[in-house]
Amino acid sequence: MASATSAGTTARTAELSGFREVQRLAYDCAEAVAAQLKPGVTERAAARMQREWLRERGVRDWFHLPFAWFGDRTAFVNFRIPLQFFPTHRELEPGMAFILDMAPVYKGFTADIGYSGCLGLNPVHDRLLADLEAHRELILREVRERRPLREIYEDVERLMVRQGHTNRHRAYPFGVIAHKIDRVRQRRWSPTLFGFGTQSLKGLASDALHGHREGWSPLWSPYSFSDHPPQPGLWAVEPHLGFRGTGAKFEEILVVTDSKDPQESAFWLDDDLPHVRRWQEEKAA
Amino acid sequence: MKTGQGPGQGSHQGQEGLRGARERRVRTGGVELCVAELGDAARPTVMLVHGYPDSKEVWSEVAQRLAERFHVVLYDVRGCGRSTAPKPLRGGFTLEKLTDDFLAVADAVSPGRPVHVVGHDWGSVQAWEFATVRRTEGRIASFTSMSGPSLDHFGHWIKKRMARPTPRRAAQLLNQGAKSWYVYMLHTPKLPELAWKGPLGKRWPRILERVEKVPGGSYPTPSLPTDAAHGAWLYRDNVIPRLRRPRADAYAHCPVQLITPTGDAFLSQRLYDDLERWAPQLVRRTLPAKHWVPRTRPDQLTSWITEFITAQEEGDPAKKVVATGPYADRFGGQLVLVTGAASGIGRATAFAFAEAGARIIAVDRDTEGAARTADMARLIGAPQAWAEAVDVSDEAAMEKLADTVDAAYGTVDVLVNNAGIGLSGSFLDTTTEDWQKVLDVNLWGVIHGCRIFGKRMAERGQGGHIVNTASAAAYQPSKILPAYSTSKAAVLMLSECLRAELAGQGIGVSAICPGLVNTGITTTSRFAGVSADEEKRRQAKAARLYGMRNYPPEKVADAVLRAVVRNQAVVPVTPEARGAHLMSRFTPRALRALARIEPPL
Numbered sequence: 001m002a003s004a005t006s007a008g009t010t011a012r013t014a015e016l017s018g019f020r021e022v023q024r025l026a027y028d029c030a031e032a033v034a035a036q037l038k039p040g041v042t043e044r045a046a047a048r049m050q051r052e053w054l055r056e057r058g059v060r061d062w063f064h065l066p067f068a069w070f071g072d073r074t075a076f077v078n079f080r081i082p083l084q085f086f087p088t089h090r091e092l093e094p095g096m097a098f099i100l101d102m103a104p105v106y107k108g109f110t111a112d113i114g115y116s117g118c119l120g121l122n123p124v125h126d127r128l129l130a131d132l133e134a135h136r137e138l139i140l141r142e143v144r145e146r147r148p149l150r151e152i153y154e155d156v157e158r159l160m161v162r163q164g165h166t167n168r169h170r171a172y173p174f175g176v177i178a179h180k181i182d183r184v185r186q187r188r189w190s191p192t193l194f195g196f197g198t199q200s201l202k203g204l205a206s207d208a209l210h211g212h213r214e215g216w217s218p219l220w221s222p223y224s225f226s227d228h229p230p231q232p233g234l235w236a237v238e239p240h241l242g243f244r245g246t247g248a249k250f251e252e253i254l255v256v257t258d259s260k261d262p263q264e265s266a267f268w269l270d271d272d273l274p275h276v277r278r279w280q281e282e283k284a285a
Numbered sequence: 286m287k288t289g290q291g292p293g294q295g296s297h298q299g300q301e302g303l304r305g306a307r308e309r310r311v312r313t314g315g316v317e318l319c320v321a322e323l324g325d326a327a328r329p330t331v332m333l334v335h336g337y338p339d340s341k342e343v344w345s346e347v348a349q350r351l352a353e354r355f356h357v358v359l360y361d362v363r364g365c366g367r368s369t370a371p372k373p374l375r376g377g378f379t380l381e382k383l384t385d386d387f388l389a390v391a392d393a394v395s396p397g398r399p400v401h402v403v404g405h406d407w408g409s410v411q412a413w414e415f416a417t418v419r420r421t422e423g424r425i426a427s428f429t430s431m432s433g434p435s436l437d438h439f440g441h442w443i444k445k446r447m448a449r450p451t452p453r454r455a456a457q458l459l460n461q462g463a464k465s466w467y468v469y470m471l472h473t474p475k476l477p478e479l480a481w482k483g484p485l486g487k488r489w490p491r492i493l494e495r496v497e498k499v500p501g502g503s504y505p506t507p508s509l510p511t512d513a514a515h516g517a518w519l520y521r522d523n524v525i526p527r528l529r530r531p532r533a534d535a536y537a538h539c540p541v542q543l544i545t546p547t548g549d550a551f552l553s554q555r556l557y558d559d560l561e562r563w564a565p566q567l568v569r570r571t572l573p574a575k576h577w578v579p580r581t582r583p584d585q586l587t588s589w590i591t592e593f594i595t596a597q598e599e600g601d602p603a604k605k606v607v608a609t610g611p612y613a614d615r616f617g618g619q620l621v622l623v624t625g626a627a628s629g630i631g632r633a634t635a636f637a638f639a640e641a642g643a644r645i646i647a648v649d650r651d652t653e654g655a656a657r658t659a660d661m662a663r664l665i666g667a668p669q670a671w672a673e674a675v676d677v678s679d680e681a682a683m684e685k686l687a688d689t690v691d692a693a694y695g696t697v698d699v700l701v702n703n704a705g706i707g708l709s710g711s712f713l714d715t716t717t718e719d720w721q722k723v724l725d726v727n728l729w730g731v732i733h734g735c736r737i738f739g740k741r742m743a744e745r746g747q748g749g750h751i752v753n754t755a756s757a758a759a760y761q762p763s764k765i766l767p768a769y770s771t772s773k774a775a776v777l778m779l780s781e782c783l784r785a786e787l788a789g790q791g792i793g794v795s796a797i798c799p800g801l802v803n804t805g806i807t808t809t810s811r812f813a814g815v816s817a818d819e820e821k822r823r824q825a826k827a828a829r830l831y832g833m834r835n836y837p838p839e840k841v842a843d844a845v846l847r848a849v850v851r852n853q854a855v856v857p858v859t860p861e862a863r864g865a866h867l868m869s870r871f872t873p874r875a876l877r878a879l880a881r882i883e884p885p886l
């Protein structure tokens with residue numbers, strides 16, 4: 001199973017392309033659904049649209065079911081309990097920011113993505129998206145330096161504060177900025193528990209157990225259990241910025257390997273994603 | 286045209302207040318009205334309607350300022366100033382006749398183009414009639430009302446409260462009933478006229494100055510006794526009939542801006558509670574001032590009137606005139622200066638004011654951070670925002686900043702002296718340089734800010750507010766923060782003393798005592814008497830502790846805005862700060878015992 005991250009084999013390339021395929025599929029879904037959003041659509045409807053789009057294309061299991069957050073819920077304003085993450089009847093309005101977050105399992109490969117957008121003009125949202133670029137670079141650089149994950153977490157948070165934003169991934173369970181994902185065995189029946197696929201939860205639990213014995217954790221959090229260098233594997237990284245009732249995030253897979261070469265030791269799985277393309281277009285313009 | 290003379294100067298001639306005005310007489314319904322015009326007649330016309338017992342000169346300060354942008358028209362209401370009075374007086378002051386007067390003046394000064402109406406006191410009462418009757422439709426482009434409700438709305442307000450007098454409604458009725466004492470007096474025959482022509486007329490300027498804080502000078506004019514005597518008929522002709530049978534169709538047919546002075550002795554703020562029903566898309570503004578705002582707050586009125594009229598004339602109809610944040614009615618367009626605005630509480634405060642529509646000046650040593658704050662402030666609602674790189678402990682730099690601000694942006698309305706640094710370590714380990722550094726920023730920074738900007742605020746004489754960021758450490762002794770606590774205790778006492786001094790000039794002073802708030806102060810704090818490595822370790826530890834407490838600076842910013850709105854003296858923010866504040870009053874010995882504990886760092 002861990003072959004994806006042990007250096008240089010064809011099996012590894014094939015495996016990574018499997019992950020890349022499902023990540024692309026998820027981002028395609030996000031773009032397709034985002035294009036259909038219009039005023040009056042509820043979070044629940046948006047979540048259902050994502051689920052149906054992916055089901056039609058062969059997704060049967062989930063790391064977690066799709067989420068959708070609109071308006072100030074993109075910044076998790078007044079979130080107290082995890083149940084508040086689930087889609088509500090909040091309706092989309094012109095100028096509102098939204099986030100679509102989904103984690104489909106396709107042919108046994110998992111992706112976990114986050115897509116931020118807004119309906120019409122929203123300058124605050126544009127600024128947040130632009131500011132996320134620095135975080136993508138910072139995370140990759142520090143992972144390549146093999147800095148402890150907890151320190152990287154704190155550096156990301158410091159950068160957010162310097163930018164004038166607040167760290168909203170702190171609202172996620174365990175305050176994680178990232179978590180490990182892996183391949184999932186495909187079953188005929190794939191139930192979910194509180195929105196999370198049981199197969200994936202099982203994988204996460206077994207990682208947590210192994211990690212506990214070896215001194216690492218599949219959850220990248222601000223707490224002392226993340227005080228270790230990056231563990232080889234696939235990490236779904238999701239820095240989430242918030243600014244006065246508007247939030248924005250991206251989420252994509254970071255590949256960490258045990259290679260000695262810094263370039264090979266960590267890299268983003270795919271650089272052809274909507275938010276990356278957006279930054280490149282802005283630079284070109 | 287230069288702005289008019291400042292309040293307090295000027296001669297005793299009433300006409301002096303309207304320098305450069307072109308005058309004409311307009312004949313209508315048996316009276317002759319004295320109309321004055323200022324500014325370019327090709328610009329949009331603003332008509333200023335005065336109240337009781339005034340003449341058009343009450344507007345002199347506002348008119349001179351507005352004339353730079355608009356064609357300003359003022360007239361003496363019939364029976365006041367140099368307009369003639371109807372004969373007989375009884376029945377000559379009905380709202381119908383006043384509407385005739387308005388239409389006659391509007392047709393004379395701005396034929397074919399609707400006018401923007403601004404009314405104060407009875408001028409506003411009249412203008413509500415203009416804005417709600419059918420025959421003026423298309424003649425009024427906008428209406429700004431201050432201290433004068435529509436008698437019809439007032440009638441419905443009373444009826445609603447009489448019909449179902451819940452305790453709250455009954456209290457509102459009684460409150461307004463007490464504030465209306467002068468209305469009952471004016472209904473007695475003959476007596477008011479005698480009083481105004483006798484002792485009251487003579488003493489009125491002094492009363493205004495003392496009770497209403499209206500600066501002396503060219504106002505009130507010598508015509509006051511006759512203005513007041515004739516004006517009594519405004520009440521006698523209209524109040525009882527309208528309150529008894531208010532019109533059911535008194536809906537405004539133009540955009541309305543309501544400016545409510547919070548300290549008005551004659552009108553309750555509750556009168557306007559249901560106003561949205563009568564005037565959809567109402568723009569609300571609140572002003573901490575007494576009744577005669579055209580005399581005491583001309584700058585603020587000019588800014589709001591200009592903004593509102595400009596929005597109607599050339600604005601984007603989809604764009605809201607007022608910002609969306611809390612207290613936008615209070616801070617819209619005001620100039621707010623925040624020191625230490627590159628991070629933490631200062632930055633959050635700048636953002637909160639920006640959301641309320643204020644213009645922001647972000648001051649900090651950190652140029653980049655201040656620029657970032659100003660930049661983001663513009664994104665969330667500040668009409669304008671600037672960054673200034675200044676060290677608050679540098680007196681010369683602060684003087685220079687004040688000059689720049691005065692010349693380029695105007696007088697500061699709200700000053701937030703927030704810049705501060707941390708210093709931990711026992712007293713015996715703290716060196717003279719450490720002391721100097723912490724006092725320079727934490728105390729001298731506040732002193733410079735209050736002295737330099739406070740002086741300009743007081744000189745302008747139109748109110749304002751100063752907020753100083755003290756700390757819970759100001760009243761909570763501790764063995765690990767002697768220098769910091771001392772500096773903050775000084776800030777607290779300075780704020781209290783300054784509050785006493787400036788209270789008479791309408792300037793409020795608040796001290797904010799946040800407590801443990803998750804900001805960057807932990808990572809920049811000095812730890813006296815330890816090695817560099819140990820200092821770094823302690824900074825990281827402190828940052829983690831504050832992070833675990835995780836009290837957001839945004840909540841402190843909310844407390845700052847609330848403190849300004851309510852004019853609170855001392856505001857402890859976090860629960861622990863409030864707890865310590867209570868202990869310092871009631872169980873100081875327990876607090877002293879706590880001071881001896883060394884926190885784990």
